[in-house]
Amino acid sequence: MQVIAKRPDSLTDLNFTYCPGCTHGISHRLIAEAIDELDLRNKMMGVAPVGCSVFAYKFFNFDMAEAAHGRAPAVATGMKRARPDMHVFTYQGDGDLAAIGTAEIVHAANRGENISIFFVNNAIYGMTGGQMAPTTLPGMKTSTSPYGRDEQDIGYPIAACELLDSLRAPYYIERVSLLSPQDIIKAKRAVLKALKYNKENRGFTFVEFVSTCPTNWGMTPLDAMKWAKENMYPFFPVKLFRDKGEEGGK
Amino acid sequence: MKTELICSGFGGQGALTVGKFLAKAGMQEGKNVSWLPSYGPEMRGGTANVSTVISDTPIASPLVTNPDILVALNQPSIDKFGPEIRPGGLMIANTDMCPRKLERDDIDAIYAPMSTIAKEIGSAKVLNMVAIGMIIGKKNLIKYETIEADLTAFLKKKNPDLLEGNLKAIKKGIEIGQNS
Amino acid sequence: MGEKVLMKGNEAVAEAAIRAGCRHYFAYPITPQSELIEYMSRMMPKAGGTFVQAESEIAAVNMVYGAAGCGKRVMTSSSSPGISLKMEGISYLAGAELPAVIVNVQRGGPGLGDIQPAQGDYFQATKGGGHGDYRMPVLAPSTVQEFADMADLAFELGDKYRTPVMILSDGLLGQMMEPVDFKPRKTEAEMEELDKQHFDWCIHPNQDEPNRHHHEINSLEIDPLILEKHVIHLGEKFDKIEANEVRYEEYKLTDDCEYLIVAFGTAARIAKSAIDELNVEGVKIGMIRPITVWPYPYEAIRNALTPKIKKILVTELNLGQMIEDVKLAVEGKVPVEFLGKVGGILFTPQEVKDKIKGM
Ligand SMILES: Cc1ncc(C[n+]2csc(CCOP(=O)(O)OP(=O)(O)O)c2C)c(N)n1
Ligand code: SF4
Numbered sequence: 001m002q003v004i005a006k007r008p009d010s011l012t013d014l015n016f017t018y019c020p021g022c023t024h025g026i027s028h029r030l031i032a033e034a035i036d037e038l039d040l041r042n043k044m045m046g047v048a049p050v051g052c053s054v055f056a057y058k059f060f061n062f063d064m065a066e067a068a069h070g071r072a073p074a075v076a077t078g079m080k081r082a083r084p085d086m087h088v089f090t091y092q093g094d095g096d097l098a099a100i101g102t103a104e105i106v107h108a109a110n111r112g113e114n115i116s117i118f119f120v121n122n123a124i125y126g127m128t129g130g131q132m133a134p135t136t137l138p139g140m141k142t143s144t145s146p147y148g149r150d151e152q153d154i155g156y157p158i159a160a161c162e163l164l165d166s167l168r169a170p171y172y173i174e175r176v177s178l179l180s181p182q183d184i185i186k187a188k189r190a191v192l193k194a195l196k197y198n199k200e201n202r203g204f205t206f207v208e209f210v211s212t213c214p215t216n217w218g219m220t221p222l223d224a225m226k227w228a229k230e231n232m233y234p235f236f237p238v239k240l241f242r243d244k245g246e247e248g249g250k
Numbered sequence: 251m252k253t254e255l256i257c258s259g260f261g262g263q264g265a266l267t268v269g270k271f272l273a274k275a276g277m278q279e280g281k282n283v284s285w286l287p288s289y290g291p292e293m294r295g296g297t298a299n300v301s302t303v304i305s306d307t308p309i310a311s312p313l314v315t316n317p318d319i320l321v322a323l324n325q326p327s328i329d330k331f332g333p334e335i336r337p338g339g340l341m342i343a344n345t346d347m348c349p350r351k352l353e354r355d356d357i358d359a360i361y362a363p364m365s366t367i368a369k370e371i372g373s374a375k376v377l378n379m380v381a382i383g384m385i386i387g388k389k390n391l392i393k394y395e396t397i398e399a400d401l402t403a404f405l406k407k408k409n410p411d412l413l414e415g416n417l418k419a420i421k422k423g424i425e426i427g428q429n430s
Numbered sequence: 431m432g433e434k435v436l437m438k439g440n441e442a443v444a445e446a447a448i449r450a451g452c453r454h455y456f457a458y459p460i461t462p463q464s465e466l467i468e469y470m471s472r473m474m475p476k477a478g479g480t481f482v483q484a485e486s487e488i489a490a491v492n493m494v495y496g497a498a499g500c501g502k503r504v505m506t507s508s509s510s511p512g513i514s515l516k517m518e519g520i521s522y523l524a525g526a527e528l529p530a531v532i533v534n535v536q537r538g539g540p541g542l543g544d545i546q547p548a549q550g551d552y553f554q555a556t557k558g559g560g561h562g563d564y565r566m567p568v569l570a571p572s573t574v575q576e577f578a579d580m581a582d583l584a585f586e587l588g589d590k591y592r593t594p595v596m597i598l599s600d601g602l603l604g605q606m607m608e609p610v611d612f613k614p615r616k617t618e619a620e621m622e623e624l625d626k627q628h629f630d631w632c633i634h635p636n637q638d639e640p641n642r643h644h645h646e647i648n649s650l651e652i653d654p655l656i657l658e659k660h661v662i663h664l665g666e667k668f669d670k671i672e673a674n675e676v677r678y679e680e681y682k683l684t685d686d687c688e689y690l691i692v693a694f695g696t697a698a699r700i701a702k703s704a705i706d707e708l709n710v711e712g713v714k715i716g717m718i719r720p721i722t723v724w725p726y727p728y729e730a731i732r733n734a735l736t737p738k739i740k741k742i743l744v745t746e747l748n749l750g751q752m753i754e755d756v757k758l759a760v761e762g763k764v765p766v767e768f769l770g771k772v773g774g775i776l777f778t779p780q781e782v783k784d785k786i787k788g789m
Contacts, residue, residue: 050542066542069511070486100458100486131459131468132483144459144471144483154483270607274436277609283436285607289462290545310702312606315778 008032010041012061021221023178023211024053034192038199043086047072051093052126070101073108076115087198089116095125098134098158109204112169116198116205122213130216134158137231157235161208165241171203173241177210179225210236251306253391254314256331258299259323264378268321269302271382275392276304284312297326321381328352342384360430376419383423434609439574440465442610446581447505449615451624453479454504456493458486461545462601463509463535487512491519498528499647501632503585507533510551520594521560525649529588533597535604538774546774547601547696552751555598556724563661565668567595568724570694574608591671602696671725678727683716688738691717692756693745701745704782731759741789745769
């Protein structure tokens, strides 16, 4: 992993409450670093989800709101409309964004809201103890798919980027991963881009992180990384889906 | 007769299962029992504890505040619940994880390197059975035969080695309990 | 009756529901209820039933609406924040007169709150958390056995009155294990009977004329004169339920009692320990424990007010909700005091004793 010397100003001094080897800590840090680098801290606000990252409102060192499960994009919409001079992002897990919050994310994207979404896809519900998520892979056993996810009965994993990419309004959509140091460097670039566009009020930006949940997958952090590469990439390929900043040539 | 227990330790040490096996044995012996775990985020790596009540009469409150028996598998458990033990009560503590003793002379305390004993028997997992044995050896709470029958029914076909390890651990625990 | 099994409340109520003929269950995970949905995910397929983890509590309760409209015994479960989301659906179930069972394993609120046991959803459950003029039977268990037994009772009441029924439990009852004695599973013949019981109004396969039916599962009635009739009809049904279905327990309540505790669910359990100890110390005190919190046992409380009763104590795991119903029953005749704990904290029997002694 990267050796990171200094804690970003955009993170508070609190220790993360995540399990050892959990990727939530990495994605927090990437977002905080990008905000520091873009000098956005005093104009930044964020929305925490309901999920393992529920306490993100304590970890980011600027004003934060905690939303009801799945509703973060709606809350962010309200915040951005009330404070257009500031910038807002949501941080959401896959249950939060792609199950209970499907309506909110689709419609925020469809409106082209001037918000950034950071979406952590770990293929499971972490917080509540390992139930099936909309992103759970076919055949994968969880505490509510004890016989393995049966895609004939409950469908295939939802790919959020692909889904949102069918809408016209979004400005930037990219899927990155946190599964190796190189991947993390690429992920950092995507986060920076999303927040830069956000700073320039260009529209709706969306970054998905292919992540792990060693605890509920029942694996060591290293095995989890390996498993994710082998099993998640086929369903969630790392890819730039849309970048209007590039194609629009500005 | 009503006996109230708290079993407490790090998540994964098996404190909850100590309570569960005792409650189940109590039930099989025709008693009223309840098992109330702590739950929530502190389970993640933190300390887990369970209130267990075994009683001849129906159990009203399942919440134990002043236990007759404390099973402390780690130091935080002694620090937190030790002072709450009812005078005349019993504490069973795992010295492998508890460097400090409880400063009380109005209770019985049995200290034993339970983690080491479990490992010697073959698996850290049987630590809970050592604890159960120590209680059986010291107190007339439940019978060895009840737990033996329960474990045998459950494990005989599935995992005879584990069954043997478990029974060995209980017997070792009983020995410690009787000799202290 | 078989052998007793040691089980968590969450699992026991799920098992009892399957035994009572529930073959359709839809829900969304939430702590401290998740063992219930997890149990159903394991056991429903084995029972030949349907389990769907819905995308949200709103979807789950509407799946319930659909299955109930087809005349099936159907259940959903959640904990407080998720129950709020189900409230729209519950109002529709009540309006369309559909039997269904909703389990609430309450936790601390409001908002996201915490995940420890609480009773803060009493108002929501008993006074109509959804919109419109409706009532639904609300059963409040206080042991794991009772929690399990209530699955059967809830389905029976639902079918009898064509109404949603809520089991108002909490995190303590959901998480704790106690021995449970289950009723036998419904036989094939009984299941067939159950399936046909609502054929006069539910959606089911049709026949050619003259035996054709056209059934509508609906709560819309745009003509006020017709809606008026419908709501009056609902009102009469609620009156019937109030007349026939009140349930409560009297505990250590004798003619010479000087104090009366009124409490439900987990709070009642803890207070019972206090009563046992107070009785030993010579304090004359007993309890009324509402088992149905709607319909509410007003009559039972009124009847308990002998001239000897000096004071009433209401204990709840909230800021004081059921106490309003107790006061309605008491009509100012005796002072009513309150002991509450919030935030998912439980009071101890000692605290109840101290409160009584200070009264
Ligand atoms: C309305 C509502 N329903 C359910 C819950 C329970 N709940 C909390 S977190 C969570 C799932 C979180 O999973 P995910 O979004 O994948 O995030 P992760 O924990 O994996 O990071 C659920 C179902 C809730 N708090 N509120
Ligand atoms: S449960 Fe999974 S997602 Fe949650 S903190 Fe632990 S490893 Fe991370």
